[in-house]
Amino acid sequence: MKTLVITAAVSLLASTAALQAQQPGRGAPPPAAREAAALDLTGNWVSVIVEDWKWRMVTPKKGVYEAIPLNPAGRKVADTWDPARDEAAGEQCRSYGAANIMRVPGRLRISWQNENTLRIETDAGTQSRLFHFAAAPPAGQPSWQGHSLARWEYGPARGRGQARLGNLKVVTNNLRPGYLRKNGAPYSAGTTVTEYYDLNTLPNGDQWMTVTTKVEDPQYLLRHYLTTSDFKKLPDASGWNPSPCSSR
Amino acid sequence: MEPQSLLVTLMQSINRHEIPIAVVAAALLVAAVNVLVLAQDARTEPTNIAGEWRLDNNERDTSSQAPLGDYTGIPFNDAGRLRSDTTPESIWGTLEYQCRPHSAPHQWRGLGGASILVEQDPLTRAPSVYHFQFMRSLDRPVFMDGRPHPPAYAPHSWTGFSTGEWIGNTLKITTTHLKDGFLRRGGPQTTDMYAMTEYLTRHDDILTIVTVIDDPLYQDQPYVHSTTYTADLNNRVNMETCNGSFAENGGTDRHYVPHFLPGENAEALTEWITKGGLITGGARNPANAEDWVPLIAARGGMKTLYPEYRSTLNGSVTVEALAVPASRSAASAEKMIAAQSPRDGQVHVLPVQGNVYMLVADGTNITASLGPDGVTLVNTGAAQMSDKVLAAVTQLAKAVVAPTATNACYGAHCPGRWGWSSPYINTVITSPAPAPPIRYVINTSAAPQYSSGNEKIATSGSNTRSGGFGAAVETVEGAAVLAHENVLSRLSTPAGNAGAPPAAALPTVTYFEDFYKLPAFFNGEAVIVYHAPEATTDGDSYVYFRRSDVISAGDLFSTVSYPTIDVAKGGSVQGVIRGLNAILDLAVAEYRSQGGTWIVPGHGRLSDTADVASYRNMLVIIRDRVQNLIEKGLTLEQVKAARPSIDFDGRYGSATGPWTTQMFIEAVYRSLQEKK
Numbered sequence: 001m002k003t004l005v006i007t008a009a010v011s012l013l014a015s016t017a018a019l020q021a022q023q024p025g026r027g028a029p030p031p032a033a034r035e036a037a038a039l040d041l042t043g044n045w046v047s048v049i050v051e052d053w054k055w056r057m058v059t060p061k062k063g064v065y066e067a068i069p070l071n072p073a074g075r076k077v078a079d080t081w082d083p084a085r086d087e088a089a090g091e092q093c094r095s096y097g098a099a100n101i102m103r104v105p106g107r108l109r110i111s112w113q114n115e116n117t118l119r120i121e122t123d124a125g126t127q128s129r130l131f132h133f134a135a136a137p138p139a140g141q142p143s144w145q146g147h148s149l150a151r152w153e154y155g156p157a158r159g160r161g162q163a164r165l166g167n168l169k170v171v172t173n174n175l176r177p178g179y180l181r182k183n184g185a186p187y188s189a190g191t192t193v194t195e196y197y198d199l200n201t202l203p204n205g206d207q208w209m210t211v212t213t214k215v216e217d218p219q220y221l222l223r224h225y226l227t228t229s230d231f232k233k234l235p236d237a238s239g240w241n242p243s244p245c246s247s248r
Numbered sequence: 249m250e251p252q253s254l255l256v257t258l259m260q261s262i263n264r265h266e267i268p269i270a271v272v273a274a275a276l277l278v279a280a281v282n283v284l285v286l287a288q289d290a291r292t293e294p295t296n297i298a299g300e301w302r303l304d305n306n307e308r309d310t311s312s313q314a315p316l317g318d319y320t321g322i323p324f325n326d327a328g329r330l331r332s333d334t335t336p337e338s339i340w341g342t343l344e345y346q347c348r349p350h351s352a353p354h355q356w357r358g359l360g361g362a363s364i365l366v367e368q369d370p371l372t373r374a375p376s377v378y379h380f381q382f383m384r385s386l387d388r389p390v391f392m393d394g395r396p397h398p399p400a401y402a403p404h405s406w407t408g409f410s411t412g413e414w415i416g417n418t419l420k421i422t423t424t425h426l427k428d429g430f431l432r433r434g435g436p437q438t439t440d441m442y443a444m445t446e447y448l449t450r451h452d453d454i455l456t457i458v459t460v461i462d463d464p465l466y467q468d469q470p471y472v473h474s475t476t477y478t479a480d481l482n483n484r485v486n487m488e489t490c491n492g493s494f495a496e497n498g499g500t501d502r503h504y505v506p507h508f509l510p511g512e513n514a515e516a517l518t519e520w521i522t523k524g525g526l527i528t529g530g531a532r533n534p535a536n537a538e539d540w541v542p543l544i545a546a547r548g549g550m551k552t553l554y555p556e557y558r559s560t561l562n563g564s565v566t567v568e569a570l571a572v573p574a575s576r577s578a579a580s581a582e583k584m585i586a587a588q589s590p591r592d593g594q595v596h597v598l599p600v601q602g603n604v605y606m607l608v609a610d611g612t613n614i615t616a617s618l619g620p621d622g623v624t625l626v627n628t629g630a631a632q633m634s635d636k637v638l639a640a641v642t643q644l645a646k647a648v649v650a651p652t653a654t655n656a657c658y659g660a661h662c663p664g665r666w667g668w669s670s671p672y673i674n675t676v677i678t679s680p681a682p683a684p685p686i687r688y689v690i691n692t693s694a695a696p697q698y699s700s701g702n703e704k705i706a707t708s709g710s711n712t713r714s715g716g717f718g719a720a721v722e723t724v725e726g727a728a729v730l731a732h733e734n735v736l737s738r739l740s741t742p743a744g745n746a747g748a749p750p751a752a753a754l755p756t757v758t759y760f761e762d763f764y765k766l767p768a769f770f771n772g773e774a775v776i777v778y779h780a781p782e783a784t785t786d787g788d789s790y791v792y793f794r795r796s797d798v799i800s801a802g803d804l805f806s807t808v809s810y811p812t813i814d815v816a817k818g819g820s821v822q823g824v825i826r827g828l829n830a831i832l833d834l835a836v837a838e839y840r841s842q843g844g845t846w847i848v849p850g851h852g853r854l855s856d857t858a859d860v861a862s863y864r865n866m867l868v869i870i871r872d873r874v875q876n877l878i879e880k881g882l883t884l885e886q887v888k889a890a891r892p893s894i895d896f897d898g899r900y901g902s903a904t905g906p907w908t909t910q911m912f913i914e915a916v917y918r919s920l921q922e923k924k
Binding site: 038039046047048049050051052053054055057058059060061064066067068069105106107124153154155156164165166167169196198200202203204205206208210212214225226227228230232234238239241 | 294295304305306307308309312318320321322414415416417418420422443445447449451454456458460462470471472473474475476478538539540541542545552553554555556557558561573575576577578579
């Protein structure tokens with residue numbers, strides 16, 4: 001009997017140990033975000049404009065805010081869009097804020113700024129986003145890219161020794177007011193942007209990143225604004241073409 | 249300390265009685281709780297995507313229908329553009345398309361939400377099949393059990409054949425066997441030679457769907473788009489019944505194929521940019537004109553998809569001159585087409601419906617009716633395949649008439665069994681019955697690929713003949729060979745120096761009227777042979793197995809090539825179109841414009857009404873284009889140079905071999921010149 005009890009205890013402890021080994025962050029300091037990454041987004045990416053081409057690749061005329069659920073206040077602001085005014089005010093980057101930057105045609109460079117901070121640079125508008133996984137610094141003043149908190153979303157456990165696959169979730173706020181579309185459809189400082197980053201390998205071998213973006217703005221939107229943006233991984237930085245923000 | 253080292257130390261301590269058993273028991277309890285908690289966290293099952301979902305996306309393709317001629321964001325090549333430019337939305341009015349659901353590439357963007365149901369393994373609860381259902385759609389199963397995709401000569405459907413696998417949080421779905429359709433409502437078309445791959449990822453209550461459409465015949469690179477749904481317990485997928493009618497198709501001509509000649513509607517394609525959107529009464533509202541969109545970008549194309557395109561906006565560089573990081577296609581249309589008609593020296597068997605099977609014999613289809621009355625073959629294939637065809641038919645006939653099965657009858661009262669003392673023993677001590685004989689061979693044309701196997705195959709069979717009054721029915725060697733009388737004429741007096749085939753290879757029964765019925769039911773059903781005048785030649789037939797509801801179309805229909813029209817032997821493009829229309833009049837779709845009556849083509853995959861309609865439409869479109877060029881006074885060479893079939897050549901044409909695109913265009917031209 002004693003042997004049986006001991007054997008059972010050891011077996012259970014062994015199970016516990018094995019499961020603990022699969023759990024990042026249990027019983028030990030959590031691994032850094034970079035080490036625990038559910039997917040590798042680092043590298044060079046180019047946006048592929050398949051959807052909403054006429055609103056993204058070129059700038060639509062004033063008043064074209066079709067598909068954006070603007071409320072009356074939002075429409076009122078959108079109807080007063082004046083790119084010259086934005087230029088005069090130094091506000092050319094209004095459509096390059098976190099709520100829209102992934103919709104802007106261009107290239108991305110994604111790298112680890114440190115073990116717990118992922119950095120996204122854009123050549124269009126030369127913007128820089130920081131995704132903080134832990135010990136996020138104080139939010140500070142509102143900015144175009146705001147303050148982003150990130151976490152991995154893991155998929156089911158895989159075989160022993162295999163990294164768990166998953167996705168990235170990022171929540172951004174503390175934003176400077178900007179545009180959801182280049183022609184002045186507004187979002188306010190109270191906006192929250194929730195993004196989900198997926199990585200898929202297409203049948204032709206392309207690495208494809210899809211960013212699902214949910215914008216919530218109680219000031220200018222009737223309901224959330226939900227879009228997806230697609231990027232293809234590039235082998236190198238060729239085509240990287242930094243260009244300043246443009247309001248037109 | 250590593251977990252393994254900890255365990256070793258623990259065991260040693262217990263054995264030396266350094267740790268009391270009470271402590272061990274306490275540890276047991278704690279460990280058990282730990283295991284339960286941690287096991288819950290370390291889930292091994294995939295994300296749950298089953299449930300009701302509402303389309304929730306703020307992009308143009310989902311919020312409204314793109315205007316006619318808007319190909320922005322589509323990596324079209326010239327063939328894709330032409331096909332889309334010339335395809336009006338009224339194509340939905342054709343009888344065979346009236347009830348089709350959204351094409352697979354557009355389905356996730358159609359309104360009405362989605363239901364995702366799941367079948368689970370009863371023991372492991374692992375998903376074995378997901379079922380996707382949309383408004384206007386058919387149930388779309390996604391098999392998760394690792395089964396392979398069907399052979400390429402199996403039918404295509406609107407939703408295709410899908411298998412799935414979980415990769416992390418993402419369900420990857422691979423779909424093949426799709427019919428032709430559209431990328432978006434409003435015009436952008438696909439061929440039926442595309443592969444579709446989808447990636448479904450659930451994030452909180454959002455489902456992100458990435459769809460890859462790889463259509464190498466119409467696209468310069470795969471078309472990848474994405475959309476989103478939101479979980480919604482209150483969503484209900486509405487069912488929409490379909491009530492098709494002739495009236496939708498011009499009202500008077502059920503065979504009418506709406507289409508534009510190239511260039512005919514060029515102005516209409518750009519009105520959304522130049523004149524504004526349609527408003528009530530067919531007028532256009534200039535205020536809605538999307539005049540900021542460059543006309544060249546509206547035509548789509550791979551080079552307009554990348555940020556490099558923006559450098560063309562100031563006119564300093566042209567779109568053609570751009571260098572972009574293009575993607576390649578992972579699909580080979582040539583291979584996909586060839587796989588529908590494998591020329592591998594083998595015989596492949598595809599069960600069809602009722603008594604009927606399709607045999608793919610080195611790329612040529614043979615239709616077989618198998619049952620207690622024996623075997624009827626529609627065509628015999630090439631002579632060099634006869635031994636393999638006979639072997640396959642014999643094996644199939646045995647399996648159908650006397651299938652191998654274990655004894656299921658015990659005791660003295662086994663119904664249907666013969667014997668006295670121990671009837672069931674005769675079901676074990678037995679040997680299989682011989683295969684029933686080949687009774688009929690029906691030739692749909694004189695082409696050697698269909699009839700040169702007659703001699704060996706027909707002579708292997710047998711038929712019966714009445715002995716007259718008072719005499720017994722006589723069994724005669726050799727199957728009856730049935731064909732239109734012009735087939736007999738062609739075979740018995742071959743052109744050129746070719747010698748006539750032996751008598752055993754010639755038709756023994758011919759007909760010369762519109763149709764011929766086998767004198768009695770065969771395998772429990774009527775078999776009717778119809779004549780298609782002036783089609784590929786003057787002797788074409790197609791065969792209808794009435795209860796099985798299968799039509800063997802012979803040379804009238806192929807899913808792998810243009811029809812081989814021999815004008816010198818009485819063929820014409822008009823006759824082929826009439827023959828296809830006659831088949832469509834006879835056939836009925838099961839539901840939502842697919843399935844129902846199956847049509848076995850001379851070459852290629854098993855098909856249904858929509859497939860035949862697609863082929864008929866292609867021929868009508870090319871015929872009308874050639875006719876238009878003839879009316880403009882173009883010579884044959886000029887017509888060929890104009891490439892009136894450019895949007896179909898990748899699908900059905902060939903630059904080499906016995907039947908090239910140039911030969912086909914010449915046949916169309918000549919048959920129109922002769923006003924047939």
